[in-house]
Amino acid sequence: MTIPKQLRGGSVPNHIAIIMDGNGRWAQKRGLMRAMGHKIGVESVQSIVKACRQFGIKVLTIYAFSSENWQRPASEIKTLMTLLKTYLQRELNNLNKNNIRLLSIGQRQKLPADILQILEDTIAETADNSAMILNIALSYGSRNEIIRAVQKITAKCLAGSLQPGQISEQVINDHLDTAGLPDPDLIIRTGGESRLSNFLLWQASYAEIYITETPWPDFRRDNLIAAIANYQKRQRRFGKTGEQAIVQPANKPLNEK
Ligand code: IPE
Ligand code: IPE
Ligand code: MG
Secondary structure (H helix, E strand, C coil): CCCCHHHCCCCCCCEEEEECCCHHHHHHHCCCCHHHHHHHHHHHHHHHHHHHHHHCCCEEEEEEEEHHHHHCCHHHHHHHHHHHHHHHHHHHHHHHHCCEEEEEECCHHHCCHHHHHHHHHHHHHCCCCCCEEEEEEEEECHHHHHHHHHHHHHHHHHHCCCCHHHCCHHHHHHHCCCCCCCCCCEEEECCCCCCCCCCCCCCCCCCEEEECCCCHHHCCHHHHHHHHHHHHCCCCCCCCCHHHHHHCCCCCCCCCC
C-alpha cells in the first residue's frame, strides 16, 4: 500500500463509487466520435483501479452502463459492449496479479451472451482475491434493484420464512445486488452533472458526494487524489452535532459493524 503524501493526514474511504460520465462530450469537443471517448475512458478505469489498490481502498464500484443506457443508439451500445469484452479479457491476469476480486451489480442476464460468459468467468476466477473488490455496475438501475429486492423479500413473506415486521435495513441490504458490501463513503461523478442518474439510491444515503467538471477520459490518479483529499476535509455527522461527531469520528459507513 502506498498512500500519497497529500492523503496521509486522514483515512481513505472504504468504498468509493464512481459515476463515470462525460466520455461523449470529451470526444465531441475534440471533433472525435463518441466511441473514442469511451475508448480512452477504459484507460481511466485502468488508472483508477490501480490507484485505488495502491491507496488501500477496499471496494471500488464503477457505473459502466445503466439500465437507461439501453436507450442509446445500437451502434453506441455495441461499442460499449465490445470495450467491456476486451477490458474483461485483458484484465483477468492483472486482477489476479493484484489480488483484486471482480463483482458486478445490475441485470447481468440482459448482457449479450458472450459478454455474460466472460463476466461470469472473470468473477469466478477472481473469487478468492482479497485485497480489493472491483464492482462493476452493468445494466444497473437502482430502482430496478430495489424492485427485485422487494420481490425477493415478498416471496419469503408469502412462503412464511420471513414476517413483514422483521423487515429491517439489514434485510433490505441483504436482498440488494450490493449484499455484503459496505455502503459507499464517497461517490464521485465526473463530467459535471449534479445528479445520481439511478445509481445506488438506497446505499448512497450517507455518502459524501464529489462532483468534478473533469470528464471521465481525463480523470486519472491525481484527480482521484484531489477527490479523496476533499473527502478527508469533510465532517461526517450522520445526523449528530459537530461536537458529537468529533467525539465519535464517523469515517465509518453506516452499515459497517
Ligand atoms: C459515460 O459517458 C459513459 C456511459 C454512460 C456509458 P457518456 O457517454 O454519458 O458521455 P456524455 O455524458 O454524453 O458526455
Ligand atoms: C450515468 O451517465 C450512467 C453511467 C455513467 C454509466 P448518463 O450519461 O447515462 O446519465 P444522464 O443520462 O446524463 O443522467
Ligand atoms: Mg453522460
